[in-house]
Amino acid sequence: MSRSVLLSAAVLLAVLIAAPLAGSSHIELGRAFAGVSPDHEIFFYARLPRVILALLGGAALSVTGVLFQCMLRDPLAEPYTLGVSSGASVGAVIAICLGWRATGLASLVGAALVLLMVLGMAVEGRRLSSFTLLLTGVTMNSMAFAVILFLHNLASFSQSFAISRWLMGGLEAVEYSTLAWLAVVVVGVSAMVMAWAPHWNLLAVGDDWAASRGVSTVRLTAMGYIAGSVLTGLVTSLTGPIGFVGLIVPHALRLKLGADHRVLLPCAFLLGGAFLVVCDTLSRTVIAPTEIPVGVLTALCGGPFFLWLLKSRRRSLWL
Amino acid sequence: MTFIAKQLGFAYGLHEASFEFPRNGLITIAGPNGAGKSTLLGILAGLRSPYHGSCVFAGKELRQWPKREFARRVAFLPQSVRMEFPFTVEEVVLMGRTPYASGWFQTAEDRSASEEAMTTTDTLAFRGRDFRTLSGGEAQRVILASALTQRPEALLLDEPATHLDLRHQLSLHRLLGELSKSLLVVAVTHDLNLALRFSDRVMVLEDGRIAGDGMPADVLNPALIARVFGVQATVHGSWMTYEA
Numbered sequence: 191m192s193r194s195v196l197l198s199a200a201v202l203l204a205v206l207i208a209a210p211l212a213g214s215s216h217i218e219l220g221r222a223f224a225g226v227s228p229d230h231e232i233f234f235y236a237r238l239p240r241v242i243l244a245l246l247g248g249a250a251l252s253v254t255g256v257l258f259q260c261m262l263r264d265p266l267a268e269p270y271t272l273g274v275s276s277g278a279s280v281g282a283v284i285a286i287c288l289g290w291r292a293t294g295l296a297s298l299v300g301a302a303l304v305l306l307m308v309l310g311m312a313v314e315g316r317r318l319s320s321f322t323l324l325l326t327g328v329t330m331n332s333m334a335f336a337v338i339l340f341l342h343n344l345a346s347f348s349q350s351f352a353i354s355r356w357l358m359g360g361l362e363a364v365e366y367s368t369l370a371w372l373a374v375v376v377v378g379v380s381a382m383v384m385a386w387a388p389h390w391n392l393l394a395v396g397d398d399w400a401a402s403r404g405v406s407t408v409r410l411t412a413m414g415y416i417a418g419s420v421l422t423g424l425v426t427s428l429t430g431p432i433g434f435v436g437l438i439v440p441h442a443l444r445l446k447l448g449a450d451h452r453v454l455l456p457c458a459f460l461l462g463g464a465f466l467v468v469c470d471t472l473s474r475t476v477i478a479p480t481e482i483p484v485g486v487l488t489a490l491c492g493g494p495f496f497l498w499l500l501k502s503r504r505r506s507l508w509l
Numbered sequence: 510m511t512f513i514a515k516q517l518g519f520a521y522g523l524h525e526a527s528f529e530f531p532r533n534g535l536i537t538i539a540g541p542n543g544a545g546k547s548t549l550l551g552i553l554a555g556l557r558s559p560y561h562g563s564c565v566f567a568g569k570e571l572r573q574w575p576k577r578e579f580a581r582r583v584a585f586l587p588q589s590v591r592m593e594f595p596f597t598v599e600e601v602v603l604m605g606r607t608p609y610a611s612g613w614f615q616t617a618e619d620r621s622a623s624e625e626a627m628t629t630t631d632t633l634a635f636r637g638r639d640f641r642t643l644s645g646g647e648a649q650r651v652i653l654a655s656a657l658t659q660r661p662e663a664l665l666l667d668e669p670a671t672h673l674d675l676r677h678q679l680s681l682h683r684l685l686g687e688l689s690k691s692l693l694v695v696a697v698t699h700d701l702n703l704a705l706r707f708s709d710r711v712m713v714l715e716d717g718r719i720a721g722d723g724m725p726a727d728v729l730n731p732a733l734i735a736r737v738f739g740v741q742a743t744v745h746g747s748w749m750t751y752e753a
Contacts (some may be wrong), residue, residue, distance in 0.1 A: 259594075260594070263591075263593045264593070265593060265594075385613075387613065388607065388610060388613060389607070391596070391600070391604060392604050392607060394593070394594050394596075395590060395592060395596070395601070395604070396587070396590060396591070398551075398554075398556050398585070398587055399587065399590065399604075401555070401556055401576070402554055402555070402556060402580060402583075402584065402585040403580050403604060403605060403607040403608055403659065404576045404577035404578075404579070404580035404581075404607055404608035405576070405607065406576060444594060444595055445595075448595050448596070448597065448600075449594035449595045449596045449600070450596070450600060452613060
C-alpha cells in the first residue's frame with residue numbers, strides 16, 4: 191500500500207525535474223540557478239510557475255474526481271459534474287464581455303455562487319442526499335451553458351475569441367504569490383479529504399452501509415461537496431476547465447490499485463499532478479512555438495492509455 | 510430487553526407497533542408487500558428518522574444514541590449491495606470495524622475479528638477477490654461477515670434469503686439459528702416456511718400494524734394467513750403449502 195504511494199511520489203519527482211528543462215529553447219539548470227540570462231528568466235518566470243500550476247491543478251482535479259465518483263457512486267462523475275466549474279465559466283465570460291481585467295476573480299465569484307446555490311437547494315433540514323446534489327449540479331451546468339451561449343452570441347469578435355480560449359482551458363505562468371495561496375488551499379483541503387479516507391470507503395458502498403457503521407453521512411457528503419467544489423472552483427478560475435484529468439486518472443488508478451481510498455487519494459494527488467505536468471509540457475513543445483490547448487492533450491494522451499488499461503483488465507470482469 | 514417499542518410509527522409504511530425484543534433468539538418479521546417490514550427494520554437500525562412514538566435500545570431512546578457507539582452494538586444487513594468500485598472481499602468485511610477504528614490503519618484486533626467472521630461465514634477462501642465478481646450467495650455471506658465484525662448484540666437482516674438458492678437458504682438460517690443463541694437476530698422474510706421452521710418468534714405486519722406476534726406455530730395459522738396474505742394455507746406438520 192505504502193509502496194504505491196512512494197512509487198507515485200517518485201514518478202512525480204522525476205516529472206517535476208524534467209518538465210521545466212523541456213521547451214522550445216534549450217536551458218541549463220546550472221546557469222538558471224546562477225542567475226545567467228536568459229536561462230534564469232525562462233526557468234523561473236516562464237516554465238517553473240507553469241509546472242507548479244499544472245501540478246496543483248492536476249492534483250486538485252484528480253482528488254476531486256475520486257471524491258465525487260465515490261460520493262455519487264457514479265463512475266462517470268467528474269469535478270465538473272456538480273456545477274461549480276460552469277459557475278466559474280459564467281463568471282469569466284461575464285468579465286470578458288464587460289471588459290473587466292479580473293477574469294480570475296469573476297470566475298471565483300461565479301464558482302462560489304453556484305456552490306452556495308447547490309448547497310441551498312440540496313440541503314433540506316438536516317438531510318442531504320447525493321442524488322439531489324447530482325440533479326442540482328447537472329441542472330446548474332445546463333443553465334450556465336445556456337447563459338454562456340447567450341453571452342457568446344452578444345459578444346464582439348475579439349470577445350468571442352477570448353471566450354473560446356477561456357472555455358478551452360489552458361495553463362499560463364502565474365505569479366508566485368498566487369501559486370503560494372493555491373498550494374496552501376490545495377494541499378490543505380486534499381489533506382483534510384485524505385484524513386477521512388476510511389470513511390470515504392464506506393460511503394462509496396452506500397449511504398445506509400456507511401450510516402449503519404457509525405459514519406455521519408450527511409456531514410461527510412457536505413464536506414466532500416464543499417472540499418471538491420473549493421478545489422475545482424479555485425483551479426478553474428486560474429486555468430479554465432481542463433477536461434478528462436478528473437475522470438481518467440481516478441479510473442486508471444482504481445484499475446491498478448483497487449478502490450481503497452487510503453491509497454487512491456494520495457496516488458490521485460501525486461499522479462494527477464504528474465499527468466497534467468506531462469500533458470502541459472507536451473502542449474508547449476510538440477509543435478512549438480504554437481501551443482496545443484492542454485485539454486486536447488489530456489484527452490489525446492489519457493484516452494488511448496485508458497482504453498489500453500481497460501482492455502488489459504477485461505479478463506477480470508471489470509465492466 | 511434489547512429493543513422496546515411503544516406506538517412506534519413513521520411518516521409512511523408504519524402506523525403503530527409496540528413490542529419488546531429479548532437479548533437473544535431469532536425473530537422473524539413477515540407480512541405482505543408494503544406492510545412496513547423494511548421500514549420497521551430501518552428504524553431499529555437507526556437509519557429512518559424522525560419516527561413517532563418511542564423506541565428504546567438498551568435503556569436509551571434510539572435518536573439519542575451516538576452513531577458510532579450504536580454501531581458497535583447493532584448491525585444492519587441491507588437486502589443487497591450494489592457495488593460500483595473494485596473493493597476486495599476482505600476490504601468489505603473490514604469496513605465493519607469502522608465503529609471501533611481510531612485512525613487510518615487497521616489494528617491486529619480488526620484483522621482477527623474479520624478472520625473470525627470470515628471463518629464463521631465460510632468466506633475466507635475468496636478474501637482477495639473483487640466483491641463484484643461474487644455470486645449472490647457469496648456476496649450475502651460476505652455482507653453478513655462484515656456485520657459480524659461489528660461484534661453486535663443485535664443483528665438486523667432485510668430479506669437475507671432473497672438471492673440464495675435452496676441449499677444456501679437452509680445453511681444461512683442454520684447459521685442465524687446458531688448466532689441467535691448468543692445475540693438477537695431479527696430478519697425480515699417472505700418465506701413463511703423458513704420462518705416456521707427456524708425462528709423462535711414471528712411478528713406479522715399488516716398495513717403498518719402488528720397482526721400477530723408470538724410462537725411461529727401459533728401465529729402462522731391458516732386463519733391469519735388467509736386474512737393477511739389472502740391465500741389458503743394448509744399445514745403439514747412443520748411445513749405449509751399455499752393456494753390462491
